[in-house]
Amino acid sequence: MTSNDRFGRRIVLGALLAAPLASPALAQGQYPMRPVRLVVPFAPAGTTDIAARILAERLHARLGQPFTIDNRPGAGGNIGSDVVAKADPDGYTLLMQTISSGAINYGLYAGRMPYKPEDLAAVGLMLRVPNAIFVTNALPVNTLAELVAYAKANPGKLNIGSSGAGTSLHMTGELLKLEAGIEMTHIPFRGAGPMLAEVIAGRVEVGVDNLPSVIGHLRDGRLRALAVTTATRTPALPEVPTTAEAGFPGVEATAWFGVQAPAGTPRPILDRLGAAIDAIVKEPATAARIAELGGMPPALTPDGGTTPAAFASFIRSEITKWGEIVNRAGVKLE
Template sequence: MTLSRRAALAAPALLLPALLRPSRAGAQGAYPSRPVRVVVPFTPAGTTDVAARIVSERLQSRLGQPFTVENRAGAGGNSGSDLVAKGEADGYLLLMQTVSSGAINYTLYGDRMPYRPDDLTEVGLVIRVPNVIFVTNSLPVRTLRELVAYAKANPGKLNIGSSGVGTSLHVTGELLKMEAGIQMSHVPFRGAGPMMAEVMSGRVEVAVDNLPSAIGHIRDGRLRALAVTTASRTPALPDCPTTAEEGYPGVEATGWFGFQAPGRTPRPIVEKLGAEIDAIVKEPATKARLADLGGMMPGLTPDGGTSPAAFTAFVRTEIAKWGDVVRRSGATVE
């Protein structure tokens, strides 16, 4: 038998595995064909968790597979984010990213940061939210100006809580101390839930949180809101003044929450998920749920929505912005 004849006879056997194996395009076209994990890098009950569950519920309904939320808190959001950054890039592992672990921490942690921006790829921004400065009801202050006066009269006696080192809440507190010239001891927690429990008990006097996770307690009177950190008041809490109205325009901060995936996730999957998230955030019912929590539309595209490319450009801008804030405020990992 000549070599060419042997090759011809062997060809069908060599081709059979390839014919039986699904093509990459076919596999992507069928996505998702099994459950998808959504990692939240903070504890339950915070804004990150709430937003992730709202959108995951809709993704599950629209795509026909479970999108299961899994809380992996630690290191200011870095632990859960690193899990995804180093995870399987097949579309079945997603991250609900935040301004802290998605922008602030790159400067705050420096060489200790376990992942870099290129280790993750942006899928879609879900909401942007104000931060809110609030106090325990037993503290005898009702405005931000009164809090500053109280802190100056009682230097070093107040604690200010956040949901973790490196969060926008931590940095907002540092900005307030810097702009107002006051001393308060930062107390980081492993999420918004434990932090708010301590403020409501009076063991921590002051705190900063994203409005969506704090607004229920504020509306019920369990916490006293002093100011939101956006340029204008939020319709979700219309009687609460801004930090600028209270005399501190430099204390401006907006939290954001969006989906990322491991950096090498196939582009067709990223684009498909991005289109689904864009559609979800524009749904009237979803918009109403997020707005009631104090959330604002992504606003990255001309129609107010989101896309993977627009979210990537936004994240790069945020990394630069918050890097400058960290350096100016002198915030450190405690």
């Protein structure tokens, strides 16, 4: 064997030994190589679904593979979230997480949650939105103060709808009842669409919803907005006062929507997805689309964006905050 032959064998052997070490990184660097499933734990037509479809469209454009929506509603978002928590951590099953199943439910279903916070890895926050408190047009009230006065004069006669038990919308209604000292019967629905239809028809008198999924009905006059639940008014409905302006500063709740993945998903995949979401929320066209729906940017980083680490820290703080509110309201779900 010549020296050239021995040299060639050493090169081939070195390449073979190095290949197993390089392949995982190589595979992750090529992610995604096939369509990705984005699980939405609520029914179609609600804000979670709207946000997911906007994000899926932009992720497809940026990463080159389809991001397909899989609606898995039920149990305030727990059913769909559990699907992702138990999925293979390969980056091909993601969750459009919400304030409900990502924070509030840990207090509401204490000891009975099908997954734990550590079963899901943070990827990025997409947007925050106000909740809107509104009424059917047949109800003779035009302000939040008038609603409270009507509820006190007609105890037990008002129903308040939300898109599901344990959602931030349900808890916003509970906060209103606590702060105002009124009673209304909570009617949970399996999504925003069915709830809005019942309030428009007048079969449920009061509703709470995320602004993006109700804003069209408010603008068209099919429903009457009384307040938004953020600290400042939303440019999307500048004429609608905040709950603080209406005399109830304790009724403040900002819903949020972001992406999580199964725990154990490789860090390069989380980082690539996180960077893509950060770029998407900063796109002028996407930002304008979100603002038109009444949404606000994530603003987790100094430049107004998001990262997996910042989103993880944010989720931890939200779990603590809403756990305290759930205890105060005394609401527990089976």
